[in-house]
Amino acid sequence: MPTTCFHFVRSRGCDALVRCSAPAILSLALTGLLTGVPRPVHAQLSLAAAQRTAREVSSELLAARETNAAAAARARQAAGFANPTLSYGREQTSRGLQSNAQNIAQLEQVFEIAGQRGARMSVARLRVAASVERLAAAELQLNVDVAQAFALAITADDRLRIAEQGANAFAEAQRVSDARLADGDISGYAARRLRLESARFAAVRSAAALERRAARSALASLLGLGGRAGDTLTLARDASDGVFAPRVLGLDSLMALAVRQRAELRIAMLEAETLEAEARLVGRERIPTPTLSLGYKGERVADPQLGSLTGFSGYVAGFSIPLPILDRRQASVDAASGDARAARATIEAVRRRVQREVVEAYDALTAVEEQQALLAPHLGDESRAAMRAVQLAYAEGEISLVEWLDAVRAYQDAELTALTLQAEAATRRAALDRVVGARLPSPVSLRR
Secondary structure: OOOEEEEEEEEOOEEEEEEEEHHHHHHHHHHHHHHOOOOOOOOOEOHHHHHHHHHHHOHHHHHHHHHHHHHHHHHHHHOOOOOOEEEEEEEEEEEOOEEEEEEEEEEEEEOOOOOHHHHHHHHHHHHHHHHHHHHHHHHHHHHHHHHHHHHHHHHHHHHHHHHHHHHHHHHHHHHHHHHHHHOOOOOHHHHHHHHHHHHHHHHHHHHHHHHHHHHHHHHHHHOOOOOOHHHHOOEOOOHHHOOOOOOOOOHHHHHHHHHHHOHHHHHHHHHHHHHHHHHHHHHHHOOOOOEEEEEEEEEEEEEOOOOEEEEEEEEEEEEEOOOOOOOOOHHHHHHHHHHHHHHHHHHHHHHHHHHHHHHHHHHHHHHHHHHHHHHHHHOOHHHHHHHHHHHHHHHOOOOOHHHHHHHHHHHHHHHHHHHHHHHHHHHHHHHHHHHHOOOOOOOOOOOO
């Protein structure tokens, strides 16, 4: 005989004492398991806003920006001309009562006639380009990290919600089971089995709560928030964020995109070009740089015996050039050329590594997506309909309590497994974005 009991219910601020049967109580518990409890609505943080905040507070990005600014300043300095040199000299001689004094002022200017200034500018521009690439790579890395943390935080919220629903459902079922056991309507084995399942789901809920806290702490750290600030974040589940977007590009397209977009490969190419430009600069610096000078000379000769003072004035012109006799800089040229060849050879090694990483990330994401595809038909509306059928079968006495528990546990395990795969897919997708070097365009399939 079904046991009749009184149950205190609170709904939408109204309290009521409801008379219901044990199967009805279990039906209420299962309904809570399937539908969940509405959550309060707060200001929501979107993925785009999270990434923007992370870019503003990231110390790594700040360092990359300052490095880029320094490279740009060096490029401006490389375009400068050598300063002229102003020199002054005085020479005074005497013999007996006669004296002679000379004042010479000269202006000297170095003329780089072999294109050294242009070569320095070329090197500086390439270093600026490499710095820009490093800054862009740091921004992409940060965006990918935030997207991954955002996805994991949302998944952790879902896991905790499902775990809480299961724990609450089993706690309510435990209360009903105790009442039915007292009336002799169920066996002691069934009651003990239910208590074990209740304890198991309480442990699952605790683990889910710890996972949620860790995921939100990781996201809060990227946003520059400390302490428990991550617990207060309300994350937007807008599908446009694309944190759970499926892959739409094939392997060949991804590899071609990586060759064009991967920062490490672009930086390797720029470094090779920079070293080649430096080799050209070293070669041009071997050419002697002449110095021209032009000045004024004033001379005064005094003879006290004759009581006369004679003065002369005129201009001074000069030309100087170093002679490459003792040091012809050949070793420096050879070293610079060797560095350039090594950097050029490194490009192929980087390209192969990038292609290998794309293949590995692609295969890992494909494996997770295949597992999701296998599980998807058994979840969603179909699984909820199956659980409602199980609920009805138990209410009508067609299945035992243990069978009902097995069905609920299977439903919970499937849902939690699906969420685990969802988090893994988000992680693998972030890894694919990282190795490709760009956020991949794709339609969004956000699982609720």
